[in-house]
Amino acid sequence: MTSTPRRRGADRTEAIMRTTVELGQEIGYPKLSIEAIAARAGVGKHTIYRRWSSKGALLLDSLLSLDEPELDFSYTDDVLADLREQAHAAVELLARPPVGPLVQALIAEAQHDPQVAAELKERFINPMAGKLVKRLRTAQEQGHLSPDFDLDLAMSICSGPLYFQFLIIQEPITREYVNDFFGALFTGMSPRPAARGKAVRQDR
């Protein structure tokens, strides 16, 4: 009889997360208020507070509910190309709404909410980092990567500059940047004995 017929719990959970993403795109995720989400979703505030302990927790679930295309590495015998390909895909995903702004807001939240920080790491950062480490391990086993390399260190070297550009510089990350970046990583910063090719600008 009511215009919005009562739905089961799972339906509401989904509706709230969908509304969170929508409303966040309209007014910006940092400005989102629980009140506004509840009003827009046609839901009592209690129904939100019962499910999520903080705005950050809601944002994280909303992000993960987006089921964007899984980013998985290729496993060709060209690690460098595989890393570049993956990075291009990740950059593209982060470049536009809703994923980019959501991740940005979540990382900001994580700076002052340890619980959000822990969950973000566990459910978003670590899975991506894990895939990267796995890819690097394979490369190492196949002799395509320096053998005495701590893989976690390698992971943060591969990831760090991209996060730096995303969070600090906050300017669009070009394909050229990604290409040059990985080229430089593999070649190293030391000058080579002159025989070798250019250190960067070696697009594939």
Next chain:
Amino acid sequence: MTSTPRRRGADRTEAIMRTTVELGQEIGYPKLSIEAIAARAGVGKHTIYRRWSSKGALLLDSLLSLDEPELDFSYTDDVLADLREQAHAAVELLARPPVGPLVQALIAEAQHDPQVAAELKERFINPMAGKLVKRLRTAQEQGHLSPDFDLDLAMSICSGPLYFQFLIIQEPITREYVNDFFGALFTGMSPRPAARGKAVRQDR
């Protein structure tokens, strides 16, 4: 006659920034309210709003007013050692209050306040990055760095992973990490023709 005799404008500016740092250390910079700062500093809210357009602007000025030791690069003929030394100093500075939490809070603010982001870059990030680029340029001129290397790219490669550890991983950055990190950067991730030494773990 009043217990707090009137002071000149500059005095108040300084008092407010000092109170900001103090109170922030006690209750955390994200929880800081203008009201609380004004009350603690014995100052009207207007006096704060007249000087700073946002909490982020106040935090940034407060940070820069700390006149911590200037971090300047050494210019020996060992770039790698100079970079490590500088990184160690920076990590140490960021590891403990008030600088670390302040920078963290500012970067969080910068994620949803473009004005803070711009000022933070201009007055904090860029100066440090500039020194790094300058040091790298010298190294390049002296042949200690691969000659065809975009210096801005090199800068973000050197900085990124440290910010990544600081903001995302949020675990203390050890001296060993910094040492391994720069060792890896200069050696490159490609396997070497077996002749060369280990890629990492080469403490000086």
Next chain:
DNA sequence: ATGTCAACGGCACGTGCCGTACCGATAGGG
């Protein structure tokens, strides 16, 4: 010494959102 004026501390206001509590309605499981 006196006058001027901008800046000041203090206070109050309206607004927005927080997180909680209570209500009557309702739907699903026993």
Next chain:
DNA sequence: CCCTATCGGTACGGCACGTGCCGTTGACAT
């Protein structure tokens, strides 16, 4: 077909925001 957990809605006290006003104060020029 009833029972009970969950629901939407509403109201609440509390806090901080940013602004406006008021009477005071102190630096500076006269």
